[in-house]
Amino acid sequence: MPANIVPGFVPYFGFMLKDVGARLAIMAHYLQTNRHMYPVMRHQNVRAYRGMLPWTQDSAFIAPSAFLSGNVVLGHDTCIFYHVVIRNYHVREETVLGDHTVVMDRASFLGQVSVGNGVYIGVGSTLDCCTIGDGVYIGPGVSVALGAVVENGAIVAAGSNVPKDTRIHAWELWAGNPAQKIAEVTQEQANEVAHIVHEQVGVAKAHVQAIHDHIHHTEELDGEWLHLAITEMEKQQQQVTLKVPVDIPLEAKRFLQPRVHMRRPEMHMRMSYPVNRVAPWMPKVADQTANA
Template sequence: RRSLSLSSSSKPFSDFISLTKKRMVMGRALYSVGFWIRETGQALDRLGCRLQGKNHFREQLSRHRTLMNVFDKSPSVDKQAFVAPSASLIGNVHVGPASSIWYGCVLRGDANSISVGAGTNIQDNTLVHVAKSNLSGKVLPTLIGDNVTIGHSAVLHGCTVDDGSYIGASATVLDGAHVEKQAMVESGALVRQNTRIPSGEVWGGNPARFLRKVTEEEKAFFSSSAVDCSNLAQAHAGENTKNLDETDFKKLLYKKNSRDAEYDSVLSDLSLSEHVPKSA
């Protein structure tokens, strides 16, 4: 009787094991079929591109996401602003008119907000983040005013930078710090938490400390630097929006202009249209 009861109780378990194995086999089979279909589709796509001519595979699709939402928070960029294709604006980030976010920059407003005013330039590989938790227990946004220049590879974290200020390359400004109007943080400086840099002062070192007053020439440079970067950003914006046909036409035009009339006459060079070809 015991052996009969044991065999009857173990039968459902063995049936479950058998069903699980069948499902695993079926899953592997479906995965293999899906893999074959994908590979076949990719091979057909490559073949079709080759049949289209010399331009196959030349226009690459970038998987990088310049603007990315986080939950219900999304970046807001003014139409007159420039954001480089390799930059990343994540979450609650606002960029004002005529501002420029250059190549490799990361502005991550996931835990709080980041605000960039008008005419401000944030140069290559700079990181701007916010403070959700720190030693003081404050939740801090990052606020950057108008016509501010932030040098390459700087780090701004939960701080405030007022209008017309200048942050040098590789400088670090930490939580709660406040850089007032037309103040300057020298390259490589470390501005510690809750430090206030008064208007018109130059601070540098690690930790940053007062060095001297900003000169009139430096104030003029701060203003012109912001304007120059804004103008340069428009040129970069134009280049980054060109399609493949426009790029190829430019290359041919540069090549033709580099030749003289005698060279063209010998090779019977084809004349180029004066107008950029329109994309389909």
């Protein structure tokens, strides 16, 4: 299913109306009652780019901090976890993620990336204009370069670097930097990959329910709860006391002041204070230190 392409400024205007309308609805809801407003995240998961709007209607979970932009299509029960970035600014070929695919935290997709069904993308992985088959396991921290192809059932071990235009054949286990074939994938390993994907889909659905419950629970909180919370925070701040000696020697005060390099003042901004300090017992040269 191609991405929804709308020419002109219509998608941007629509997103602006949607954002303003959502906040007006929340404000109107709280103006009718005595409840206090809960913070609303201004981050938008899905953004249009030149009329190309990601297709996310059938996905299972998109984390609040994830970012999808451009020609992107998500399959059924696709799970996008926290801080994931998926960008595709090309019109002709879309970035497609198949059904029951799990993308873990801080993964990054650049360009036309095609991902099959039942795929696990590990934490911090980077995929750049590559093709991933069905049932593939991409370990944490894996980098798949431009033009690489990972066929069905293959496994790429954690921290591996798949070079450009590399083809990993079906049911092969690759590892290393650069990645090389080290073994064949057994049936037990394939079953473990399917189990991990199924388990993470369940975790994603639990996150959806937890976020929903948190929002509704926050809506039920009233002004009395907010007053009690602020009072408790003030009590905790009063318990923390800072003791500073009153009689500080003059040389110690001069030592605590930062020293600025006269010939290169920018060094004071780049270097930490201990590097720029001059102790009282150190020799002081006029052309090297200020306030000597």
